[in-house]
Amino acid sequence: MFNPTVAMLTVRATLGRRRALLFAIPAVALIALTLAVRATHPAGTSWAAQVLGDFGFSVLLPLTALILGTGVLGAEIDDGSALHLLATPVSRSSIVVTKFAVAAVLTMAFAAVPELIAGLLAPSGGRLAVALFIGALAGSVIYNAVFVLASVVTSRAIAVGLLYVLIWEGLLGNLVGGARILSVAHYSLGIANAIYPDKDLNAGLGLTTSVTLGVVVTVAALVLASRRLSAFAIQGEPA
Amino acid sequence: MSVIELNAVSRWYGNVVAVNDITMSIGPGVTGLLGPNGAGKSTILHMISGFLAPSKGDLTVRGNPTWRSTEIYRTLGLVPERDSVYAFLTGEQFVRATARLHKLPDEAAATRRALDMTDMGAAAGRRIATYSKGMRQRIKVAAALVHDPEILLLDEPFNGMDPRQRLHMMDLLAKLGAEGRVILFSSHILEEVERLSGTIQVMVAGRLAASGDFRAIRRLMTSRPHVFNVRSSDDRRLAAALVGRPYTTAVELAGSGGLQVRTSDFGAFCAQIATITRDNGIALRELLPTDESLESVFGYLISSQGS
Numbered sequence: 001m002f003n004p005t006v007a008m009l010t011v012r013a014t015l016g017r018r019r020a021l022l023f024a025i026p027a028v029a030l031i032a033l034t035l036a037v038r039a040t041h042p043a044g045t046s047w048a049a050q051v052l053g054d055f056g057f058s059v060l061l062p063l064t065a066l067i068l069g070t071g072v073l074g075a076e077i078d079d080g081s082a083l084h085l086l087a088t089p090v091s092r093s094s095i096v097v098t099k100f101a102v103a104a105v106l107t108m109a110f111a112a113v114p115e116l117i118a119g120l121l122a123p124s125g126g127r128l129a130v131a132l133f134i135g136a137l138a139g140s141v142i143y144n145a146v147f148v149l150a151s152v153v154t155s156r157a158i159a160v161g162l163l164y165v166l167i168w169e170g171l172l173g174n175l176v177g178g179a180r181i182l183s184v185a186h187y188s189l190g191i192a193n194a195i196y197p198d199k200d201l202n203a204g205l206g207l208t209t210s211v212t213l214g215v216v217v218t219v220a221a222l223v224l225a226s227r228r229l230s231a232f233a234i235q236g237e238p239a
Numbered sequence: 240m241s242v243i244e245l246n247a248v249s250r251w252y253g254n255v256v257a258v259n260d261i262t263m264s265i266g267p268g269v270t271g272l273l274g275p276n277g278a279g280k281s282t283i284l285h286m287i288s289g290f291l292a293p294s295k296g297d298l299t300v301r302g303n304p305t306w307r308s309t310e311i312y313r314t315l316g317l318v319p320e321r322d323s324v325y326a327f328l329t330g331e332q333f334v335r336a337t338a339r340l341h342k343l344p345d346e347a348a349a350t351r352r353a354l355d356m357t358d359m360g361a362a363a364g365r366r367i368a369t370y371s372k373g374m375r376q377r378i379k380v381a382a383a384l385v386h387d388p389e390i391l392l393l394d395e396p397f398n399g400m401d402p403r404q405r406l407h408m409m410d411l412l413a414k415l416g417a418e419g420r421v422i423l424f425s426s427h428i429l430e431e432v433e434r435l436s437g438t439i440q441v442m443v444a445g446r447l448a449a450s451g452d453f454r455a456i457r458r459l460m461t462s463r464p465h466v467f468n469v470r471s472s473d474d475r476r477l478a479a480a481l482v483g484r485p486y487t488t489a490v491e492l493a494g495s496g497g498l499q500v501r502t503s504d505f506g507a508f509c510a511q512i513a514t515i516t517r518d519n520g521i522a523l524r525e526l527l528p529t530d531e532s533l534e535s536v537f538g539y540l541i542s543s544q545g546s
Contacts, residue, residue: 003340005336005340012327013325013327016327079323080319080321080323081323083290083317083319084324084325084337085340087312087316087317087319087383088309088340089309089312089313089340089342090309092309230307231307232290233285233290233291234285234290
């Protein structure tokens with residue numbers, strides 16, 4: 001399933017682009033924000049769950065996953081270099097799974113690890129940091145499956161992904177309870193909250209629901225993306 | 240012996256017909272797919288290479304449909320038109336990665352062979368980002384050849400090449416064709432492929448307009464009637480000299496000075512005009528072929544094939 005050559009090409013293409021620096025910006029922002037709040041707030045107040053839960057799970061994690069998840073395959077489809085990969089007998093599901101795995105691992109490095117570091121810098125430290133880290137690991141997996149699918153389905157995957165993150169998760173997810181059922185951020189928060197319950201995390205889903213839906217969404221997205229890529233057609237020439 | 244078979248194949252996008260009811264079979268050797276831009280050449284190549292489904296008709300390679308088949312790529316190599324490659328790799332890394340994607344038993348030997356065939360051995364250690372247009376084309380060909388495919392499809396391989404690079408590519412394609420491979424390339428400029436022999440399929444507006452031996456089509460091309468605007472130091476004397484030639488069908492003195500010459504044989508006129516002016520002591524100031532649009536050239540080919 002996992003193809004090392006595809007993975008090598010993907011890692012080099014992703015980190016080689018000048019865009020690579022972009023992934024680091026949200027992570028640096030989170031750590032800077034944590035340090036700033038820590039310096040200005042007296043010890044003992046509980047702001048960590050809010051800052052790390054809110055900024056970490058509704059900005060850092062989804063944006064990093066969005067850039068990476070839509071880029072690993074989408075960038076190659078956009079510029080046409082995907083043809084060199086697709087004109088080989090490598091199975092389409094293997095391409096999708098490998099690209100997804102690379103994006104998920106890079107998102108863990110650029111979003112989940114910074115979340116852990118920021119959690120350890122916060123006063124409540126320890127268990128909250130670990131809980132947020134595990135939640136973010138899960139989020140890295142689920143988000144990227146969804147965004148890889150988006151990049152195979154539409155050439156405007158980044159716009160679609162942004163709308164999903166900002167409107168569906170950011171707005172509806174907080175206003176309308178039902179929207180959380182289809183919110184990756186809430187699956188991640190649900191998992192983090194189960195490990196370290198904190199009402200400031202504003203978790204709306206329980207552990208079982210979060211894990212079940214997370215698995216279903218991930219598997220379904222990867223299967224759909226593979227099927228979509230099997231029917232990959234070059235966009236028509238303007239006649 | 241045909242390897243690629245198209246039987247009444249059509250492809251449309253919405254209500255635009257890109258390929259209209261094409262039947263052709265392509266066998267070993269070099270075949271050129273010629274036609275003006277938008278004639279449907281790329282659409283045909285994309286369908287053969289499994290990256291587009293025919294809207295109607297049957298398309299098979301060795302009897303198997305190519306759409307949604309990854310197995311086809313074991314015997315088929317594709318050189319896409321777009322210049323996008325993994326530019327961060329060296330040429331060698333790119334070809335070798337392709338060999339690995341094909342799971343070749345001896346990827347190092349296959350890589351060396353493909354680089355040698357395309358004469359890219361010397362530059363293989365450099366990053367593709369530093370390559371010229373011609374070298375990029377060749378490294379794409381090397382990657383497409385690494386698994387020793389029976390069929391090689393090339394979409395506009397001569398685009399943007401200088402004459403020397405073009406000659407080099409033609410020699411390579413001729414060599415591959417002579418080895419018994421099926422080489423199918425597209426081009427929108429007839430003169431680009433003058434050195435290649437083999438079969439030509441001419442497409443105009445989604446239809447197969449003419450097909451046949453390259454030399455026959457080439458002869459039709461060069462002996463086509465043509466109109467030239469000529470300016471010289473003595474238009475009347477030049478007119479008199481030209482009227483005496485068998486290929487001149489009409490000469491007209493234009494009101495604004497200069498001549499309009501109609502000839503029945505483009506090639507003969509071009510070959511002799513310089514000698515005629517020199518022998519008569521006339522200085523040639525301007526020689527402008529009119530009506531040189533691709534559409535008119537291909538249009539002529541269609542009408543002469545039909546007659």
